[in-house]
Amino acid sequence: MPYVDEKFWAQWGDGLAEVSSYDLTYPRYGSPRAGIAVAIYVTESFSLAARVKADPGKHQPGDVFPVMKLNLVEDFQTGIYDYNEQTSSFLALAAIAHQPAGHLTKVSFSSQEWCGHSWAQWIVQPAGLQYVGHSYFDGEADRSAQVPLLAGGIAEEQLMFWARGMAEPKLKPGEERAVPFRRSLQFERHSHHDAKWSTARLSRAALPARLAVPAGEFEVEIWRAELQDGPTRNFTVERAAPHRILEWSSSDGERAVLVKSDRLKYWEMNKPGGESALSRLGLLRRAPRTP
Numbered sequence: 406m407p408y409v410d411e412k413f414w415a416q417w418g419d420g421l422a423e424v425s426s427y428d429l430t431y432p433r434y435g436s437p438r439a440g441i442a443v444a445i446y447v448t449e450s451f452s453l454a455a456r457v458k459a460d461p462g463k464h465q466p467g468d469v470f471p472v473m474k475l476n477l478v479e480d481f482q483t484g485i486y487d488y489n490e491q492t493s494s495f496l497a498l499a500a501i502a503h504q505p506a507g508h509l510t511k512v513s514f515s516s517q518e519w520c521g522h523s524w525a526q527w528i529v530q531p532a533g534l535q536y537v538g539h540s541y542f543d544g545e546a547d548r549s550a551q552v553p554l555l556a557g558g559i560a561e562e563q564l565m566f567w568a569r570g571m572a573e574p575k576l577k578p579g580e581e582r583a584v585p586f587r588r589s590l591q592f593e594r595h596s597h598h599d600a601k602w603s604t605a606r607l608s609r610a611a612l613p614a615r616l617a618v619p620a621g622e623f624e625v626e627i628w629r630a631e632l633q634d635g636p637t638r639n640f641t642v643e644r645a646a647p648h649r650i651l652e653w654s655s656s657d658g659e660r661a662v663l664v665k666s667d668r669l670k671y672w673e674m675n676k677p678g679g680e681s682a683l684s685r686l687g688l689l690r691r692a693p694r695t696p
Contacts, residue, residue, distance in 0.1 A: 407499065408497075408498055408499055408500070408506035408507055409471075409498050409499075409571075416646060416647055417446075417448045417473070417647075418448060419668075420670065421447075421668040421669060421670060422445055422446065422447035422668065422669065422670065422671055422672075423444075423445070423446045423447070423647065423649070423666065423667075423668050424443065424444075424445050424666065424667055424668070424669060424671055424686055425443070425444045425445075425649060425650075425663055425664075425665070425666040425686075426441060426442070426443050426663075426664045426665050426666070426686045426687045426688050427441065427442040427443070427444065427661035427662055427663055427664060428441065428619070428661065428662045428664055429441055429442040429479060429480075429481060429660070429661045430658065430659065430660045430661070431479065431481045431488075431658075431659055432657055432658035432659060433481065433483050433488070433595070434483060437658055438481040438482055438483055438488075439481065439482065440479060440480050440481025440482065440487075440488075441479075441480055441481075441688070442477065442478065442479045442480075442661050443476075443477075443478045443686070443688075444475060444476075444477050444478075444565070444650070445474075445475065445476040445477075445478075445671070446473060446474070446475050447473075447474050448471060448472065448473055448474070448498070449471070449472055449474050449495075450469050450470070450471060450472075451469065451470055451471070451472040451495060451497075451510065452464045452468050452469060453468050453469075453470060453501055453502060453504060453510075454468050456495075456510070456511050456528050467501075470497060470498070470499045470500075470501040470504070471497075471498040471499055472495045472496055472497055472498055472510065473495075473496040473498055473566065473571060474493065474494070474495050474496075475492075475493070475494045475496070475562075475565060475566065476491060476492075476493050477491065477492045477493075477494070477565070478490070478491045479491070479492075483518070485519075486518055486519035486520075487518065488516065488517070488518045489516075489517045489518070490514070490515065490516045490517070490591065491514070491515055492512065492513070492514045492562060492589070492590065492591060493511075493512070493513045493514075494509055494511075494512045494562040494563070494565075494566070495509060495510050495511040495512070496508070496509055496510070496563070496566045496571060496572055497509070497510045502531075503529065503530070503531040504529055505573075507571075507572050507573035507575075508529070508559065508563065508572065508573055509529070509559075509560055509562060509563050509566075509572075510528065510529050511526065511527070511528045511529070512526060512527055512560060512562045512589075512590060513525070513526035513590075514526070514589070514590035514591055514594065516591075516594050520541065521540075521541030521542075522541065523538070523539065523540040523541065523542070523545075523594050524538070524539050524540075525537065525538035525539070525540075525590045525593065525594070526538075526590070527552065527590075529554065530551075532551055533551055533552050533553045533554040534551070534552040534553075534554055535549075535551060535552075536548070536549060536550045536551070536552055537549045538590075538593075540594070542597065545597065552587075553602075555585040555602055556585075557573075557574070557584055557585060558584060558585030558586065558587065558602065559572075559573065559574075559584055559585070559586060559587070559605075560586075560587045560588075560589065561586070561587065561588050561589035561592065561632075562589050562590070564630055564638060564640065565640070565650060565653070567607070567628070568628040568640035568642050568648075568650060568653075569642060569647070569648045569649070569650065570648055574607065576607065576608070576609040576628075577609065578609055578610065578611050578612070578626070579609065579610070579611030580608070580609055581606060581607060581608035581609070582606070582607050582608075583604055583605070583606045583607075584604070584605060584607060585602050585603075585604060586602070586603055586604055586605035586630075586632060586633070587600050587601070587602055587603075588600040588601075588603075588632075588635065603632070603633040603634060603635070604633040605630050605631060605632045605633065606630070606631045607628075607629070607630050607631075608628070608629045608631075609626065609627075609628050609629075610626050610627040610628070610629075613625060613626055613644050614626075614627065616641050616651055616652065618651050618652060618662050618663045618664075619662065619663065619664045619665070619687070620651065620663040620664060620665055620666060623643045623644070623645075623651055624643070624644045624645070625641050625642060625643055625644055625651060626641075626642050626644050627639060627640070627641050627642075628640045628642060636655045636656040636657040636659075637655070637656045638653065638654070638655045638656075639652075639653065639654050639655070640652075640653045641653070641654075649663065649666055650663070651663045664686075664687035665685065665686050665687035666686075667685045667686060669682065669685070
């Protein structure tokens with residue numbers, strides 16, 4: 406039985422990306438920092454061998470499987486300089502070889518700020534997670550590792566798919582479950598600590614609620630991840646399809662609230678004049694110069 410059905414593909418198989426903007430508060434250096442986040446969801450054909458988007462005709466049919474890609478861009482100011490960070494996560498929508506459906510097949514993360522830049526990724530291999538990382542910090546410059554993958558375990562980057570009902574573990578209203586859990590590549594970068602497997606208790610609220618955000622007022626469900634030795638993360642999701650995340654928050658002070666959302670082929674809007682579409686997302690074009 407396919408992991409996702411015809412109803413899913415009617416929503417996500419139209420060749421458009423869902424692009425959503427958020428007002429972001431991110432805790433950094435002991436203070437809350439104001440910024441913006443942009444979440445871009447789009448389905449792609451993916452190569453298991455190359456772990457990149459599969460161009461038509463370049464790969465054998467048995468090497469290609471569908472994924473949901475999430476590019477999460479987060480920009481926030483820290484005093485005189487700003488952070489520009491992006492996490493790209495790829496959720497397998499079908500099982501292939503050693504890759505189960507409903508779990509991540511690849512995650513990459515990059516961080517740019519005035520001190521320097523860092524980059525890391527992991528991919529799922531038969532022996533576990535194949536990790537590589539590069540950083541300007543002493544002791545973190547060039548790293549690689551093979552990390553065991555625990556049965557039923559998920560990484561923190563899977564939570565935004567999970568809260569939308571796209572990823573494992575699937576929960577019914579009122580249900581909860583404890584799973585092996587690994588912190589994000591962003592956590593590693595900011596804490597300077599390698600992520601270790603621990604446990605998270607995942608839950609889905611039994612009853613719906615209502616929430617008003619800049620994007621409107623919605624009937625919602627709350628999905629929660631209580632991390633062992635870590636923060637509790639809450640995702641408030643619209644109850645109706647496509648179950649967009651209207652707000653996410655964390656007990657450590659992180660919070661994002663949906664401003665606007667649209668479906669578009671943003672990659673075709675890179676010519677002069679394409680900036681006009683930013684208003685559909687509640688975003689402003691970049692200033693011509695810094696005052």
